[in-house]
Amino acid sequence: MAAKLILASKSASRRALMAGAGLAFETVAADIDERATEARLSACNARPPEVAVELAKAKAQAVSEQYPDAYVIGSDQVLSLGTELFHKPLSMGEAGDHIRAMAGKTHHLNCGVAIAFRGEVIWSAISIAAMTMRTISPSFLQTYLDMAGPDILQSVGAYQFEGPGVQLFEKIEGDYFTILGLPMLTLLAGLRELGVIDA
Numbered sequence: 277m278a279a280k281l282i283l284a285s286k287s288a289s290r291r292a293l294m295a296g297a298g299l300a301f302e303t304v305a306a307d308i309d310e311r312a313t314e315a316r317l318s319a320c321n322a323r324p325p326e327v328a329v330e331l332a333k334a335k336a337q338a339v340s341e342q343y344p345d346a347y348v349i350g351s352d353q354v355l356s357l358g359t360e361l362f363h364k365p366l367s368m369g370e371a372g373d374h375i376r377a378m379a380g381k382t383h384h385l386n387c388g389v390a391i392a393f394r395g396e397v398i399w400s401a402i403s404i405a406a407m408t409m410r411t412i413s414p415s416f417l418q419t420y421l422d423m424a425g426p427d428i429l430q431s432v433g434a435y436q437f438e439g440p441g442v443q444l445f446e447k448i449e450g451d452y453f454t455i456l457g458l459p460m461l462t463l464l465a466g467l468r469e470l471g472v473i474d475a
C-alpha cells in the first residue's frame with residue numbers, strides 16, 4: 277500500500293505543485309506561530325535559509341505529531357532583500373510598497389522543505405532562487421496590481437511568477453518550482469530516497 281503522504285500547508289500553490297506531479301496526498305494546515313519562530317531564530321542571528329528550513333521542519337513536525345503513520349511534508353519561503361525579510365502583503369497597498377522596494381534590485385526566495393515521520397524530521401533541504409526585478413514605473417505598477425489582483429496577497433513576494441508577475445522580472449537564477457513555493461525536484465528525490473514514492 278502506498279505510504280500515506282500529507283502536505284502540511286494551506287498554500288494552494290503548493291497543493292497544485294504536488295497534484296501536478298501526480299502525487300496522492302492529503303493536506304493539513306500546520307498550526308504553528310511562524311512569526312514567533314522566525315523572531316526567535318532571527319534573534320539567534322539565523323540566516324534566511326536557516327529560518328526557512330527551521331520553519332519547514334516545524335510545520336512538518338507539528339502535523340506529523342497528529343498523524344504519526346503518515347509522511348508529512350512542510351515547506352516555507354523566506355523572502356530576503358539584503359538584510360530585510362518580507363512577508364505576504366496584507367493589502368494591495370502593501371503589495372505595491374513591496375514591489376516598489378524590490379524594483380531594480382535582486383531579492384532571494386529561500387525555500388525550505390522538510391519531511392517528518394512519527395513526529396520526527398527525517399529529511400530536509402533548502403533551495404534558493406535569485407530574483408532580479410526590473411525598475412518599475414509608477415504607471416506600470418498600477419497596471420500590474422490591477423492585472424494581478426488580490427491573488428498576489430497569497431504570495432510572499434506579492435507576485436505570481438507563473439502569472440502576470442513574470443512581467444516584473446529581467447532575470448531569475450534558480451528553479452521555477454522553488455519560486456512557486458515548493459522545490460519539487462529536490463523533494464521528489466527525497467521522497468524516492470526514503471522509499472515513500474516509486475523510484
Ligand SMILES: Nc1nc2c(ncn2[C@@H]2O[C@H](COP(=O)(O)OP(=O)(O)OP(=O)(O)O)[C@@H](O)[C@H]2O)c(=O)[nH]1
Pocket residue numbers: 284285286287288289290305306351352353354364430431432433435436437438441455456457458
Ligand atoms: N502561485 C505562486 N505562489 C507563490 C509564488 N511565490 C511565492 N508563493 C507563495 O507564497 C507563499 C509563501 O508563504 P509561506 O509562509 O511559505 O507559506 P503559506 O502560504 O503561509 O502556506 P503554509 O505552507 O501553510 O505555511 C506560499 O504559499 C508560496 O506558494 C509564485 O510566484 N506563485
